[in-house]
Amino acid sequence: MSPPVEGPKLNAVDGGILHHLSVSQLRKFVLCERAWFFAKVLRLPERPLKARDLGTAVHAQLEHFLRTGEDVLGAIAAAGRHLLPAPGPDLFVEEHFGQPSPLFADGIPLTGYIDLVNPRRLAEGVLRVTDHKTTKSIASYAAAPEQLASAAHDAGIQMVGYGYWAVLAAERFPGLKRLELEHLYFQTHGPKLARSVVATVSVEHVREEWHTHVELMARRMRDVARAASPSQVKPTWSACQKYGGCSFQAQCLNSQSQGSKPMALMDRILKPQTPPAQPATSAPATAPTTPPAPAQAAPELELAAVLPPDAPKSNPTLASAPAPEQPTQATSDEAPRRKRRTKAEMEAARAGEPTRPAEASLSLFVDCVPNCPAEPLAGYVGRMVAKIEQECGVVDIRVAPNDSPLAYGKWKGVLAATIRAEPPEPGTYAALGVAGSELMQVAVEALEPLCGTGHFVRGVR
Known part of the structure; x- marks a missing residue:
């Protein structure tokens, strides 16, 4: 938890120039x-999250307890009471980096607060730096000690930064040799649990990690801050559904490329590829005495998907060859050939569900981008998940209580059944970042049978 900095405030990014950073910015980047x-550059507001508000409340309880010793801990925070140090004035609680901050990355000062700094073993050369974390499931989301020790990992960026701050504040922590970088987890769903994860590292280790990883990252952030539009900034599609889902998915998909620069990959979703206009020809004054020659067929549009590099090349010789002669129409006494049903029609027939008419098709592009307008599937999936959560009275279907009908992985079947019962409106959808989201994986598997032949395209990595 980071209280606001006292005194006049500067924007972190102004005119493409970074004035200061925080460890939370580094993690987001x-x-x-x-x-x-x-x-941070466009300064768009992020949507409020219930989980974030709950985490703020738990942090406030822990801060008050460690400062005063007064027992104000709720059920979630109380689960980790045995892992907390005894309250006392020698603890540094919500410790500010200082003004000016001793911590820099590529010449940019870092500001922020540390939840807890415990100097009680400093006589042994050991300082413990703690960050309190609230999570829905400790077993699923807690970091490992090696991740806390590495600035190449998002959890480690924060803890290495806190550790290096303590190293630079040598006058406050004399004799410092080793750092205990701790995440103290408090579980917010299901049983009230707490767990301490600690990485013990040397002073030299945090210094090397900071200069090896974070300095380069700050340099990259300078370049990104100068970008003229979001389409010039690299997205990470696998992160779209992490931590409750990104607040900027709609803006991300609607970001347009600037000027005459090449169209960004995601811009193809929204901007259709329109064929060039054909010059108009004037009609003849009189009707021709001979039937006109059939108009030349328009060339086929590019396949509506981004093909992998190893896809087979088209053969222009075959493409330009004349079509084979069509067989004559069958006589009336021949039995008409029965049309083969699609997989979706057969499954719908078995389930007794009506099938979609051919003209109202559903097209789904998984981890690839069509050359026609498409809607992100994440929005539809989010609405279905929210509906289930509301009906079942849970905050997150993936971490439901043991007595819930969604527990023990049953949420996957419920979500799939809900999607099959209420599929999205006919149209073209793009499902991106599927590998990093169980919700999207379930949705794609449920929707695949509903897509007609040629209307389900999966990208190849």
Whole structure:
């Protein structure tokens, strides 16, 4: 938890120039550069999250307890009471980096607060730096000690930064040799649990990690801050559904390329490829005495998907060859050939569900982008998930209580059944970042049978 900085405030980014950074900005940048651009450069507001509000409340309880010793801990925070140090004035609680801050990255000062700094073993050369974390599931989302020790990992960026700040504040922590970088987790769903994850590292280790990884990252952030539009900033599609879902998915998909520069890959979703206009020809004054020659067929449009590099090349010789002669129409006494039903029609027939008419088709592009307007599937999936959560009274269907009909992975079947019962409106949809989201994986599997032949395209990595 980071209280607002006292005194006059500067924008973190102004006119493409970084004035200061925070460890939370570094983490957001590593997760997705374009999301950071929306939040810190364009300064678009992020939607409120219930989980974030709950985490703020738990942090406030922990801060008050550690400062005063007064027991104000709720059920979630109380689960980790045995892992907390005894309250006392020698603890540094919500410790500010200082003004000016001793911590820099590529010449940019870092500001922020540390939840807890415990100097009680400093006589042994050990300082413990703690960040309190609230999470829906400790087993699923807690970081490992090696991740906390590495600035190449998003959790480690924060903890290495806190550790290096302590190293630079040598006058406050004399004799410092080793750092205990701790995430203290408090579980917010299901059983009330707490867990301490600690990485013990040397002073030299945090210094090397900072200069090896974070300095280069700050240099990259300078370049991204100068971008003229979001389409010039690299997105990370696998991060779209992380931490409750990105607040900027709609803006991300609607970002347009500038001027005459090549169209960005995601811009193809929204901007259709219109064929060039044909010059108009004047009609003859009189009707021709001979039937006109059939008009030349328009060339086929490019395949509506981004093909992998190893896709087979088309053969222009075959493409220009005349079509084979069509067989004569069958006589009336021949039995008409029965049309083969699609997979979706057969499954719908078995389930007793009506099938979609051919003209109202559903097209789905998975981890690839069509050359026609498409709607992101994430919005539809989010609405279906929210509906289930409301009906079942849970905050997150993936971490439901044991007595819930969604527990033990049953949410996948419920979500798939809900999607099959209420599929999206006919149209073209793009499902991106599927590999990093269980919700999207379930949705894609449920929708695949509903897409007609040629209307389900999966990208190849």
